[in-house]
Amino acid sequence: MKDLTDEIQVYLLPLNQFDDAIVNRSLQLLTDEEQGSAARIRHGETHRNFVMVRSLLRVLLARHFRGEPGTIQLAFSPKGKPRLAGTEPDQGLVFNVSHSGDYGLIAITYDTAMGVDVERWRSHSNPESIADRCFSAEELAYWKALPPEHQLQAFHALWSFKEAFAKATGEGISIGLESCAISLPTHPRLISIPERFGSPEDWWLNDIDAGDGYSAGICYRGDQRKLHYAEPRELVNYLFNLVI
Ligand SMILES: CC(C)(COP(=O)(O)OP(=O)(O)OC[C@H]1O[C@@H](n2cnc3c(N)ncnc32)[C@H](O)[C@@H]1OP(=O)(O)O)[C@@H](O)C(=O)NCCC(=O)NCCS
Structure with a gap:
Protein backbone atom coordinates (compact mmCIF):
# COMPACT_ATOMS: atom_id res chain seq x y z
CA MET A 1 0.00 0.00 0.00
CA ALA A 113 -7.82 14.34 12.19
CA MET A 114 -10.11 13.56 9.24
CA GLY A 115 -13.84 13.24 8.63
CA VAL A 116 -16.11 12.60 5.65
CA ASP A 117 -19.77 13.07 4.89
CA VAL A 118 -22.06 12.18 2.00
CA GLU A 119 -25.62 13.50 1.88
CA ARG A 120 -28.45 12.62 -0.47
CA TRP A 121 -30.35 15.81 -1.32
CA ARG A 122 -33.72 16.00 0.33
CA SER A 123 -36.38 18.65 -0.15
CA HIS A 124 -37.21 19.79 3.36
CA SER A 125 -40.62 21.36 3.88
CA ASN A 126 -39.01 24.25 5.74
CA PRO A 127 -35.28 24.47 4.93
CA GLU A 128 -35.13 28.06 6.28
CA SER A 129 -35.84 26.89 9.83
CA ILE A 130 -33.04 24.26 9.64
CA ALA A 131 -30.68 26.81 8.11
CA ASP A 132 -31.57 29.34 10.85
CA ARG A 133 -30.60 26.81 13.53
CA CYS A 134 -27.59 25.14 11.93
CA PHE A 135 -25.92 27.71 9.66
CA SER A 136 -23.59 30.45 10.85
CA ALA A 137 -24.51 34.08 10.12
CA GLU A 138 -22.13 34.14 7.10
CA GLU A 139 -23.52 30.91 5.67
CA LEU A 140 -27.09 32.03 6.18
CA ALA A 141 -26.51 35.33 4.38
CA TYR A 142 -24.79 33.55 1.46
CA TRP A 143 -27.45 30.83 1.20
CA LYS A 144 -30.46 33.16 1.40
CA ALA A 145 -29.02 35.39 -1.36
CA LEU A 146 -28.75 32.48 -3.83
CA PRO A 147 -31.31 32.07 -6.61
CA PRO A 148 -33.91 29.49 -5.43
CA GLU A 149 -32.78 26.91 -8.02
CA HIS A 150 -29.28 26.81 -6.43
CA GLN A 151 -30.38 26.64 -2.81
CA LEU A 152 -30.97 22.87 -2.58
CA GLN A 153 -27.45 22.05 -3.80
CA ALA A 154 -25.81 24.74 -1.65
CA PHE A 155 -27.76 23.68 1.44
CA HIS A 156 -26.44 20.12 1.17
CA ALA A 157 -22.93 21.20 0.20
CA LEU A 158 -22.71 23.35 3.35
CA TRP A 159 -24.22 20.56 5.41
CA SER A 160 -21.79 17.90 4.19
CA PHE A 161 -18.73 20.13 4.84
CA LYS A 162 -19.98 21.04 8.31
CA GLU A 163 -20.55 17.39 9.17
CA ALA A 164 -17.18 16.41 7.71
CA PHE A 165 -15.55 18.99 10.02
CA ALA A 166 -17.65 17.85 13.00
CA LYS A 167 -16.62 14.25 12.32
CA ALA A 168 -12.95 15.18 11.81
CA THR A 169 -12.91 16.70 15.31
CA GLY A 170 -14.57 13.53 16.66
CA GLU A 171 -17.35 15.53 18.32
CA GLY A 172 -19.98 14.86 15.69
CA ILE A 173 -23.05 17.06 15.68
CA SER A 174 -22.69 17.75 19.40
CA ILE A 175 -20.13 20.35 18.26
CA GLY A 176 -23.09 22.56 17.25
CA LEU A 177 -23.10 22.81 13.47
CA GLU A 178 -23.64 26.59 13.66
CA SER A 179 -20.31 26.91 15.51
CA CYS A 180 -18.27 26.55 12.31
CA ALA A 181 -18.58 28.74 9.23
CA ILE A 182 -17.75 27.73 5.69
CA SER A 183 -17.19 29.81 2.61
CA LEU A 184 -18.33 28.08 -0.59
CA PRO A 185 -17.57 30.46 -3.49
CA THR A 186 -14.28 29.74 -5.31
CA HIS A 187 -13.09 26.77 -3.26
CA PRO A 188 -14.65 25.55 0.00
CA ARG A 189 -12.82 26.59 3.16
CA LEU A 190 -13.47 27.04 6.86
CA ILE A 191 -13.63 30.68 7.92
CA SER A 192 -14.36 30.24 11.62
CA ILE A 193 -14.32 27.32 14.05
CA PRO A 194 -14.45 26.92 17.85
CA GLU A 195 -11.16 28.11 19.35
CA ARG A 196 -10.27 24.73 20.84
CA PHE A 197 -9.72 23.36 17.32
CA GLY A 198 -7.07 25.94 16.43
CA SER A 199 -7.20 28.19 13.41
CA PRO A 200 -9.48 27.62 10.38
CA GLU A 201 -6.32 27.77 8.23
CA ASP A 202 -5.13 24.54 9.90
CA TRP A 203 -7.98 22.65 8.20
CA TRP A 204 -8.68 21.66 4.61
CA LEU A 205 -11.99 21.00 2.90
CA ASN A 206 -12.40 19.15 -0.39
CA ASP A 207 -15.45 18.45 -2.43
CA ILE A 208 -16.02 14.83 -3.43
CA ASP A 209 -18.04 14.35 -6.60
CA ALA A 210 -20.76 11.82 -5.83
CA GLY A 211 -22.89 12.77 -8.83
CA ASP A 212 -26.24 14.45 -9.24
CA GLY A 213 -28.48 14.56 -6.19
CA TYR A 214 -25.63 14.10 -3.69
CA SER A 215 -23.15 16.31 -1.87
CA ALA A 216 -20.02 14.91 -0.29
CA GLY A 217 -17.03 16.40 1.42
CA ILE A 218 -13.89 15.64 3.35
CA CYS A 219 -12.19 17.68 6.06
CA TYR A 220 -8.73 17.13 7.52
CA ARG A 221 -6.14 18.92 9.60
CA GLY A 222 -2.50 19.85 8.91
CA ASP A 223 -0.55 20.11 5.69
CA GLN A 224 -2.40 19.75 2.42
C1 LIG B 1 -21.51 11.12 13.51
C2 LIG B 1 -22.73 11.81 13.03
C3 LIG B 1 -22.36 13.22 12.61
C4 LIG B 1 -23.24 10.95 11.85
O1 LIG B 1 -24.09 11.63 11.00
P1 LIG B 1 -24.91 10.94 9.84
O2 LIG B 1 -24.95 11.90 8.70
O3 LIG B 1 -26.19 10.45 10.37
O4 LIG B 1 -24.15 9.63 9.43
P2 LIG B 1 -22.92 9.35 8.46
O5 LIG B 1 -23.34 8.25 7.59
O6 LIG B 1 -22.37 10.57 7.81
O7 LIG B 1 -21.79 8.86 9.46
C5 LIG B 1 -21.97 7.74 10.22
C6 LIG B 1 -20.60 7.22 10.59
O8 LIG B 1 -19.86 8.21 11.28
C7 LIG B 1 -18.97 7.55 12.20
N1 LIG B 1 -19.11 8.28 13.45
C8 LIG B 1 -20.00 8.10 14.45
N2 LIG B 1 -19.78 9.02 15.44
C9 LIG B 1 -18.76 9.79 15.02
C10 LIG B 1 -18.10 10.91 15.58
N3 LIG B 1 -18.44 11.42 16.78
N4 LIG B 1 -17.07 11.47 14.90
C11 LIG B 1 -16.70 10.98 13.69
N5 LIG B 1 -17.31 9.91 13.10
C12 LIG B 1 -18.32 9.33 13.76
C13 LIG B 1 -19.39 6.09 12.27
O9 LIG B 1 -18.43 5.32 11.59
C14 LIG B 1 -20.71 6.06 11.53
O10 LIG B 1 -20.90 4.99 10.66
P3 LIG B 1 -21.29 3.52 11.09
O11 LIG B 1 -22.04 3.62 12.37
O12 LIG B 1 -22.05 2.96 9.95
O13 LIG B 1 -19.95 2.90 11.21
C15 LIG B 1 -23.83 11.91 14.10
O14 LIG B 1 -24.48 10.69 14.23
C16 LIG B 1 -23.24 12.27 15.47
O15 LIG B 1 -22.87 13.38 15.72
N6 LIG B 1 -23.14 11.33 16.35
C17 LIG B 1 -22.55 11.58 17.67
C18 LIG B 1 -23.63 11.39 18.69
C19 LIG B 1 -23.10 11.64 20.07
O16 LIG B 1 -22.66 12.72 20.39
N7 LIG B 1 -23.13 10.62 20.89
C20 LIG B 1 -22.65 10.75 22.23
C21 LIG B 1 -22.72 9.45 22.91
S1 LIG B 1 -24.32 9.23 23.60
Whole structure:
Protein backbone atom coordinates (compact mmCIF):
# COMPACT_ATOMS: atom_id res chain seq x y z
CA MET A 1 0.00 0.00 0.00
CA LYS A 2 1.20 3.54 -0.80
CA ASP A 3 2.56 6.01 1.71
CA LEU A 4 -0.50 7.61 3.25
CA THR A 5 1.20 10.40 5.20
CA ASP A 6 0.70 12.91 2.39
CA GLU A 7 -2.24 11.28 0.67
CA ILE A 8 -5.83 10.39 1.49
CA GLN A 9 -7.43 7.44 -0.23
CA VAL A 10 -11.10 7.96 -0.93
CA TYR A 11 -13.47 5.13 -1.79
CA LEU A 12 -16.86 6.15 -3.17
CA LEU A 13 -19.01 3.02 -2.96
CA PRO A 14 -22.19 2.61 -4.99
CA LEU A 15 -24.19 0.62 -2.44
CA ASN A 16 -27.23 -0.04 -4.63
CA GLN A 17 -25.29 -2.79 -6.45
CA PHE A 18 -25.59 -5.01 -3.37
CA ASP A 19 -28.61 -7.27 -3.10
CA ASP A 20 -29.88 -9.06 0.01
CA ALA A 21 -27.73 -12.14 -0.69
CA ILE A 22 -24.48 -10.19 -0.62
CA VAL A 23 -25.64 -8.15 2.37
CA ASN A 24 -26.34 -11.36 4.28
CA ARG A 25 -22.98 -12.85 3.33
CA SER A 26 -21.17 -9.65 4.30
CA LEU A 27 -22.88 -9.73 7.70
CA GLN A 28 -20.73 -12.76 8.48
CA LEU A 29 -17.63 -10.53 8.44
CA LEU A 30 -19.01 -8.40 11.27
CA THR A 31 -18.53 -8.99 14.98
CA ASP A 32 -21.43 -10.22 17.13
CA GLU A 33 -21.88 -6.69 18.42
CA GLU A 34 -21.97 -5.24 14.90
CA GLN A 35 -24.43 -7.93 13.82
CA GLY A 36 -26.58 -6.93 16.81
CA SER A 37 -26.45 -3.27 15.73
CA ALA A 38 -27.37 -4.27 12.17
CA ALA A 39 -30.33 -6.34 13.43
CA ARG A 40 -31.70 -3.30 15.25
CA ILE A 41 -31.80 -1.24 12.04
CA ARG A 42 -35.26 -1.83 10.64
CA HIS A 43 -35.05 0.50 7.62
CA GLY A 44 -33.87 -1.64 4.69
CA GLU A 45 -31.60 0.88 2.99
CA THR A 46 -30.05 2.01 6.28
CA HIS A 47 -29.46 -1.63 7.26
CA ARG A 48 -27.79 -2.38 3.92
CA ASN A 49 -25.65 0.74 4.13
CA PHE A 50 -24.42 0.01 7.65
CA VAL A 51 -23.57 -3.63 6.84
CA MET A 52 -21.90 -2.91 3.50
CA VAL A 53 -19.82 0.06 4.65
CA ARG A 54 -18.69 -1.66 7.85
CA SER A 55 -17.78 -4.88 6.00
CA LEU A 56 -15.98 -3.00 3.19
CA LEU A 57 -14.12 -0.99 5.83
CA ARG A 58 -13.05 -4.28 7.42
CA VAL A 59 -11.89 -5.64 4.03
CA LEU A 60 -9.92 -2.44 3.37
CA LEU A 61 -8.24 -2.44 6.80
CA ALA A 62 -7.50 -6.16 6.54
CA ARG A 63 -5.83 -5.65 3.16
CA HIS A 64 -3.71 -2.89 4.66
CA PHE A 65 -2.57 -5.06 7.57
CA ARG A 66 -2.55 -8.32 5.59
CA GLY A 67 -5.05 -9.83 8.02
CA GLU A 68 -8.59 -11.10 7.96
CA PRO A 69 -11.57 -8.70 7.90
CA GLY A 70 -13.25 -10.37 10.87
CA THR A 71 -10.22 -9.97 13.14
CA ILE A 72 -9.83 -6.19 12.80
CA GLN A 73 -10.61 -4.64 16.17
CA LEU A 74 -12.22 -1.24 16.38
CA ALA A 75 -12.48 1.18 19.30
CA PHE A 76 -14.82 4.15 19.65
CA SER A 77 -14.43 7.61 21.17
CA PRO A 78 -17.02 8.72 23.76
CA LYS A 79 -18.89 10.49 20.94
CA GLY A 80 -18.75 7.43 18.69
CA LYS A 81 -15.82 8.10 16.32
CA PRO A 82 -14.34 4.75 15.30
CA ARG A 83 -10.58 4.06 15.14
CA LEU A 84 -8.33 1.02 15.24
CA ALA A 85 -8.17 -0.53 18.70
CA GLY A 86 -4.79 0.10 20.32
CA THR A 87 -4.27 3.45 18.57
CA GLU A 88 -4.74 6.98 19.89
CA PRO A 89 -7.29 9.23 18.15
CA ASP A 90 -5.87 10.73 14.92
CA GLN A 91 -2.68 8.64 15.19
CA GLY A 92 -1.46 5.87 12.94
CA LEU A 93 -3.90 4.69 10.29
CA VAL A 94 -6.93 6.98 10.45
CA PHE A 95 -10.24 6.42 8.70
CA ASN A 96 -13.76 7.76 8.60
CA VAL A 97 -16.95 6.62 6.87
CA SER A 98 -20.32 7.96 5.83
CA HIS A 99 -23.36 6.60 4.00
CA SER A 100 -26.50 8.11 2.53
CA GLY A 101 -28.94 6.81 -0.06
CA ASP A 102 -27.07 4.86 -2.72
CA TYR A 103 -23.57 5.85 -1.63
CA GLY A 104 -21.02 4.97 0.97
CA LEU A 105 -17.78 6.84 1.50
CA ILE A 106 -14.63 5.57 3.18
CA ALA A 107 -11.43 7.62 3.49
CA ILE A 108 -8.14 6.49 4.99
CA THR A 109 -4.90 8.29 5.71
CA TYR A 110 -2.24 8.53 8.44
CA ASP A 111 -1.68 10.69 11.51
CA THR A 112 -4.27 13.42 11.23
CA ALA A 113 -7.82 14.34 12.19
CA MET A 114 -10.11 13.56 9.24
CA GLY A 115 -13.84 13.24 8.63
CA VAL A 116 -16.11 12.60 5.65
CA ASP A 117 -19.77 13.07 4.89
CA VAL A 118 -22.06 12.18 2.00
CA GLU A 119 -25.62 13.50 1.88
CA ARG A 120 -28.45 12.62 -0.47
CA TRP A 121 -30.35 15.81 -1.32
CA ARG A 122 -33.72 16.00 0.33
CA SER A 123 -36.38 18.65 -0.15
CA HIS A 124 -37.21 19.79 3.36
CA SER A 125 -40.62 21.36 3.88
CA ASN A 126 -39.01 24.25 5.74
CA PRO A 127 -35.28 24.47 4.93
CA GLU A 128 -35.13 28.06 6.28
CA SER A 129 -35.84 26.89 9.83
CA ILE A 130 -33.04 24.26 9.64
CA ALA A 131 -30.68 26.81 8.11
CA ASP A 132 -31.57 29.34 10.85
CA ARG A 133 -30.60 26.81 13.53
CA CYS A 134 -27.59 25.14 11.93
CA PHE A 135 -25.92 27.71 9.66
CA SER A 136 -23.59 30.45 10.85
CA ALA A 137 -24.51 34.08 10.12
CA GLU A 138 -22.13 34.14 7.10
CA GLU A 139 -23.52 30.91 5.67
CA LEU A 140 -27.09 32.03 6.18
CA ALA A 141 -26.51 35.33 4.38
CA TYR A 142 -24.79 33.55 1.46
CA TRP A 143 -27.45 30.83 1.20
CA LYS A 144 -30.46 33.16 1.40
CA ALA A 145 -29.02 35.39 -1.36
CA LEU A 146 -28.75 32.48 -3.83
CA PRO A 147 -31.31 32.07 -6.61
CA PRO A 148 -33.91 29.49 -5.43
CA GLU A 149 -32.78 26.91 -8.02
CA HIS A 150 -29.28 26.81 -6.43
CA GLN A 151 -30.38 26.64 -2.81
CA LEU A 152 -30.97 22.87 -2.58
CA GLN A 153 -27.45 22.05 -3.80
CA ALA A 154 -25.81 24.74 -1.65
CA PHE A 155 -27.76 23.68 1.44
CA HIS A 156 -26.44 20.12 1.17
CA ALA A 157 -22.93 21.20 0.20
CA LEU A 158 -22.71 23.35 3.35
CA TRP A 159 -24.22 20.56 5.41
CA SER A 160 -21.79 17.90 4.19
CA PHE A 161 -18.73 20.13 4.84
CA LYS A 162 -19.98 21.04 8.31
CA GLU A 163 -20.55 17.39 9.17
CA ALA A 164 -17.18 16.41 7.71
CA PHE A 165 -15.55 18.99 10.02
CA ALA A 166 -17.65 17.85 13.00
CA LYS A 167 -16.62 14.25 12.32
CA ALA A 168 -12.95 15.18 11.81
CA THR A 169 -12.91 16.70 15.31
CA GLY A 170 -14.57 13.53 16.66
CA GLU A 171 -17.35 15.53 18.32
CA GLY A 172 -19.98 14.86 15.69
CA ILE A 173 -23.05 17.06 15.68
CA SER A 174 -22.69 17.75 19.40
CA ILE A 175 -20.13 20.35 18.26
CA GLY A 176 -23.09 22.56 17.25
CA LEU A 177 -23.10 22.81 13.47
CA GLU A 178 -23.64 26.59 13.66
CA SER A 179 -20.31 26.91 15.51
CA CYS A 180 -18.27 26.55 12.31
CA ALA A 181 -18.58 28.74 9.23
CA ILE A 182 -17.75 27.73 5.69
CA SER A 183 -17.19 29.81 2.61
CA LEU A 184 -18.33 28.08 -0.59
CA PRO A 185 -17.57 30.46 -3.49
CA THR A 186 -14.28 29.74 -5.31
CA HIS A 187 -13.09 26.77 -3.26
CA PRO A 188 -14.65 25.55 0.00
CA ARG A 189 -12.82 26.59 3.16
CA LEU A 190 -13.47 27.04 6.86
CA ILE A 191 -13.63 30.68 7.92
CA SER A 192 -14.36 30.24 11.62
CA ILE A 193 -14.32 27.32 14.05
CA PRO A 194 -14.45 26.92 17.85
CA GLU A 195 -11.16 28.11 19.35
CA ARG A 196 -10.27 24.73 20.84
CA PHE A 197 -9.72 23.36 17.32
CA GLY A 198 -7.07 25.94 16.43
CA SER A 199 -7.20 28.19 13.41
CA PRO A 200 -9.48 27.62 10.38
CA GLU A 201 -6.32 27.77 8.23
CA ASP A 202 -5.13 24.54 9.90
CA TRP A 203 -7.98 22.65 8.20
CA TRP A 204 -8.68 21.66 4.61
CA LEU A 205 -11.99 21.00 2.90
CA ASN A 206 -12.40 19.15 -0.39
CA ASP A 207 -15.45 18.45 -2.43
CA ILE A 208 -16.02 14.83 -3.43
CA ASP A 209 -18.04 14.35 -6.60
CA ALA A 210 -20.76 11.82 -5.83
CA GLY A 211 -22.89 12.77 -8.83
CA ASP A 212 -26.24 14.45 -9.24
CA GLY A 213 -28.48 14.56 -6.19
CA TYR A 214 -25.63 14.10 -3.69
CA SER A 215 -23.15 16.31 -1.87
CA ALA A 216 -20.02 14.91 -0.29
CA GLY A 217 -17.03 16.40 1.42
CA ILE A 218 -13.89 15.64 3.35
CA CYS A 219 -12.19 17.68 6.06
CA TYR A 220 -8.73 17.13 7.52
CA ARG A 221 -6.14 18.92 9.60
CA GLY A 222 -2.50 19.85 8.91
CA ASP A 223 -0.55 20.11 5.69
CA GLN A 224 -2.40 19.75 2.42
CA ARG A 225 -2.66 16.16 1.17
CA LYS A 226 -3.36 14.64 -2.23
CA LEU A 227 -6.75 13.00 -2.61
CA HIS A 228 -6.55 9.69 -4.40
CA TYR A 229 -9.85 8.29 -5.63
CA ALA A 230 -9.36 4.58 -5.20
CA GLU A 231 -11.14 2.00 -7.34
CA PRO A 232 -13.51 0.07 -5.06
CA ARG A 233 -13.80 -2.97 -7.38
CA GLU A 234 -11.10 -4.96 -5.59
CA LEU A 235 -12.80 -4.52 -2.22
CA VAL A 236 -16.17 -5.33 -3.67
CA ASN A 237 -14.85 -8.45 -5.42
CA TYR A 238 -13.68 -9.78 -2.08
CA LEU A 239 -17.30 -9.73 -0.90
CA PHE A 240 -18.65 -11.23 -4.13
CA ASN A 241 -16.12 -14.06 -3.84
CA LEU A 242 -16.92 -14.82 -0.22
CA VAL A 243 -17.90 -18.45 0.19
CA ILE A 244 -19.65 -18.82 3.48
C1 LIG B 1 -21.51 11.12 13.51
C2 LIG B 1 -22.73 11.81 13.03
C3 LIG B 1 -22.36 13.22 12.61
C4 LIG B 1 -23.24 10.95 11.85
O1 LIG B 1 -24.09 11.63 11.00
P1 LIG B 1 -24.91 10.94 9.84
O2 LIG B 1 -24.95 11.90 8.70
O3 LIG B 1 -26.19 10.45 10.37
O4 LIG B 1 -24.15 9.63 9.43
P2 LIG B 1 -22.92 9.35 8.46
O5 LIG B 1 -23.34 8.25 7.59
O6 LIG B 1 -22.37 10.57 7.81
O7 LIG B 1 -21.79 8.86 9.46
C5 LIG B 1 -21.97 7.74 10.22
C6 LIG B 1 -20.60 7.22 10.59
O8 LIG B 1 -19.86 8.21 11.28
C7 LIG B 1 -18.97 7.55 12.20
N1 LIG B 1 -19.11 8.28 13.45
C8 LIG B 1 -20.00 8.10 14.45
N2 LIG B 1 -19.78 9.02 15.44
C9 LIG B 1 -18.76 9.79 15.02
C10 LIG B 1 -18.10 10.91 15.58
N3 LIG B 1 -18.44 11.42 16.78
N4 LIG B 1 -17.07 11.47 14.90
C11 LIG B 1 -16.70 10.98 13.69
N5 LIG B 1 -17.31 9.91 13.10
C12 LIG B 1 -18.32 9.33 13.76
C13 LIG B 1 -19.39 6.09 12.27
O9 LIG B 1 -18.43 5.32 11.59
C14 LIG B 1 -20.71 6.06 11.53
O10 LIG B 1 -20.90 4.99 10.66
P3 LIG B 1 -21.29 3.52 11.09
O11 LIG B 1 -22.04 3.62 12.37
O12 LIG B 1 -22.05 2.96 9.95
O13 LIG B 1 -19.95 2.90 11.21
C15 LIG B 1 -23.83 11.91 14.10
O14 LIG B 1 -24.48 10.69 14.23
C16 LIG B 1 -23.24 12.27 15.47
O15 LIG B 1 -22.87 13.38 15.72
N6 LIG B 1 -23.14 11.33 16.35
C17 LIG B 1 -22.55 11.58 17.67
C18 LIG B 1 -23.63 11.39 18.69
C19 LIG B 1 -23.10 11.64 20.07
O16 LIG B 1 -22.66 12.72 20.39
N7 LIG B 1 -23.13 10.62 20.89
C20 LIG B 1 -22.65 10.75 22.23
C21 LIG B 1 -22.72 9.45 22.91
S1 LIG B 1 -24.32 9.23 23.60
